[in-house]
Amino acid sequence: MDRRSALRFAGLGGLAAAGGAGAAGLPVTASAAPLDALAAPPYAPSGRRPRFRRASWSQQFQPGHGWSAGGAGTASANPGDTAVFTRGSQSIRVTTAGSGVQSYVRRTGMDALDLGARMIRLVFRVADVTHLSRVAFYLGTDGLKNAFGWRLHTHSVTAANYVQSGEWVTVNLQWSDVTTASGSYSLSAQGEPSVRSGFTDMSFAVYDDAAAPVTYHLQAIELVPATTTVFPRGAVSVTFDDSHVSVHDLARPVMDPYGMPGTVYNIADAVGTASCLDLGKMRSLQDSSGWEMAGHAYATAAHATGYAQLSAQQVDDDFRRLREWLVGNGFTSEHFAYPHGAFQKTTDGVPVDLLAGRHFSTARSIAFDTVESFAPAMPYRLKSLTGVTDGPGVGGTTLANVIGAGGPLDRCARGGWLILCLHKVVAGTPAASTEISQAGLRQLMTEIQKRGITVLTVEEAMAYYS
Template sequence: MARRRFPEDRNIFAWSAAPNQHVLYSVNPGDALRFFLDQALTAPADVIHLDGSPLFNRLLIFQTRDVPLIPEFLGPPDGTTVLYAQLVSPLAPAAAQQAPPLLLYAQSNARLDALESGASTAAGQLAQEAIQRQAGDAATLSSANAHTDSTVANESSARSAGDAATLTSAKGYTDTAVSTEATRAQAAESTNAAVITAEATRAQGAEQANAQAISTETSARTAGDASALASAKSYADSTVATESGRAQAAEQANATAISNEQTRAQNAENSLGASVTAESNRAQAAEAQLLPLFGGSVTGDLAVTGRLTAGGYALPVVMPTGRRPAYRKATWSQQFQTGHSWTVGGSGTASSNVNDTGTFVRGTQSVRVTTAANAVQSQVRKLSQPTMDLTGKMIRLILKVDDVTHLDRLEFLIGTSTFTNYFRWTVHTHSAVSPNYVQSGEWVTVHLNWADVSASGGTYSLSANGTPNSRSGFTDMQVNCYDDGTGAVTYHLQAVELVPDTAETFPNGVITISFDDSYASVYDLARPKMDALGFSGTMFNIAEAIGSSGVYLNTTQMRSMQDFSGWEMGGHAYGTAAHAARYTTMTEQAVADDFRKLRSWMVQHGFTSEHFAYPGGQFGNTTDGVPVDQIAARYFTSARSIISENVESFPAAMPHRLKAVTGINDGTSIGGVTVSSLTATGGKLDRCLNNGDWLNLCLHKIVTGTPADSTEISQTGFNTLMDAINSRGIPVITVSEAMRFYS
């Protein structure tokens, strides 16, 4: 004796008393039928049959044909309630009606209640079908049979396509057909009983009429009215004959109706039996093609609709290698732990805590300051420190702003004599419309290069080409914060550190030349010039745009640039619609889907770059609050923005927020950054050369005429820029080369 509980449906149990002998019961009759189709019919079809759906004392039972179950083999499980039931349905085969009482089990009173509810529902369905059957609704039966055939045909097509969802729907239709036929049979019996009752009522009326006739005849005799007596006799004879004819006709009609119903029931059972057999065969064939619920293997291709997940996480199609730049160790560090002795001041400060243990990202505390909402300077500083040498060093800040809504700017100063002499950097200027490096509620890392110095005072100064006159002897450090005057800002300072700068690796600095949006003009007009100078560029591509028209690159051109000129083919977006909308207007799932499809497309076409540029440079939050740069990190090793308040360092402070100068053009009054400002004395090319930094230049389309907007640069202007880089001897590398260099 075997007892089995099936995990795919917790409401179904089965016992086997002997080979080919089964008892099933379920809270829901439909569940039991589906189980029968999916599991029970795996035994030989000539042994296991479905003997209707009889009700046993309000419990649904299926049993094998011909071989009665032996109760003593079905020992009750622990903690169950034992019930006895006797087959009572007149629709079951005669052999089954003679079966001995069956021993059944239910796990709890709650299960018995559920079974009773299922039985009551089935009884209501049987009553309604009886009405339809007595009415002789052959069209309805035909429609049911046709519906079953259609269901079988549809499921056959679905099974061929491996569509498990359609298979489930087909089984549901078959369940409905079985229930409908049983309901009609029950309704026919109820209607037949009603007809018999009506005929009995008519017969009783006839008797009453006859009695009345006899009474009338008696009165006529008494009055000696022979004529009335004859008339009464004639009326009585006529009434008796009429009622007798009606009764006989009713009996014949009733017999015909019963015969018709029996024929319909038999036809329905035959049709449904064939459907059940076909259904079970299809189910077995389909199950052989499906991946088991608890693991297994699949032969051939496996198609997945929606996300493929593991352990609750959506899997990327292609995952990055994780080859990030090595983290630079600080040569000097202030992490604002107990005893740091830095002070908070400035008339723009409303409150502060220099030992805030509630918010920190290193150690056990940080400095917290809230501004006074007056657009005046708030500061955290330390004066009269031992002298520091910043030659070959850059400054690393780790900070957080709780809410950037009212943030105006952040600054850093280094100097001597209480900043009588100083150099000043603009750490961040907040924008209400452009992408911002500092986001609300996030700890960020900022690198400040010597090329980024924005002002000087006292004995400190910058030369015409942007070179500071001193890089050592500093004793004072200070962080400034300004709100916009309409609301307060709370900021946290975690670390001020010195780390080796880009000049340690590239004494003349280094430049990356990148192109967004996959324009074919880059292949036609920019590549020849860069080939001549030995420069390789980085192209950030929109997959759906590739090959869509002559305006955009095709894969043949991309492979030529990659394989024969050393270019890098990075990613910019998969869909043109996603690129136009920007990721910050989409949900996390939509952004992740675009990343996943883009990465898959790149690898499929032989472009193995792990680097990305955000559409519009925007890496803020998705519409459901997920930072886009965190999604990008699942698929790419780095991601470039178009923030240029500071140039990038080597290695980058935050690889998924790479900074770049964009909008480079040689037009007139069209915005962006002009070629002349980059190549001028003291411009960004000179600062890169003399101070050492990683300068990312972002371009888009090359045109032969006059640029129409800041995304265009003429071929003449582009050639001028390339020549200026070459004449300064600044090396040009791709993003991949930069990342590999420090991996």
């Protein structure tokens, strides 16, 4: 078996030309040549990746689908595009008008659907995200006069983006993510929807930035079992980046009494240096408190630079050395977090998440348009909420908003997987968005416990659906 076939066999997919059929939820690169030159990883993932969740209801936009493109923001559409697709033999292609006004693909008057214990799975592609503003989804009745809305992606010119140019992406929408209600529908103060069944209308909506049009393809809208089937009150993973010694000295004493373990994403080069964990403390966290010691980078220089500034060979080398270091030191985790949360492409055009899949079972980003789900729609783009802090005026995500009514914890408690990305714990007042006080961490743990939310390491969470 040649390397390209071996990668496909391993489930990495996405090696087809960008206009052709690739695996849903996996990145697409125009050429496999940079991957062909890479040596086989000495420690490949065990294969415990999420099983594909079969849909109980599915619209894949094959001939005769009956959906229509429209909206004042639509310039042109092809309901049966046979040139760009990732399932079957076609998809819907729409080009917006460049006006910032809604463009949509929708259908109304369908047989009523029950979403009580199900989530919505979307598969779509944006050819070039340069002028993408946001993507939304609406579910309702009576021509969408009564509707719930999800904002599933808001594009940023600076932050990590879940949706990348020319790649098929998969998004799972849960009741924990619904943001708006109209007509006879409503949301409680905690964000609980007034109804979860009887829906006859659906609409997938795209907005450009009013500077230029975008072209998007919609491949599938499906219903699959929700996180609530295993965790009715949701699950939280508390993760810490960068190997700060405060995780052992200040976070562990807070979390141990609650029986809540965390996941530490480590920079191998930093371990044992000033203000960072050493091997003894890492092993103590893992072996005595059930924490997970995962990977963040091998070299501090690679972490500081970011993988998007390196070649595919350089990134793959850093992945390989990191995996060897973890295994060699007795750390069993196969999970990874991107430096700076970014998973764009290398300098020679290879998606970083494609490289991550050669060495790890999941990779966490800091994209957070929606709460993560079981199983994750894209395990190499795990979503997380970063910058949680109780410091005054330091930016980030305030702890008060996280634990407040209708905030991320309340949303998670309706059945989602909330991954929190923390960094350093301090004894006093935080001075940066990457810091949370020991008292603030204790308050966070208390609020998680009050809601009856299960706390799992990333490794534990993934074991339920692997």
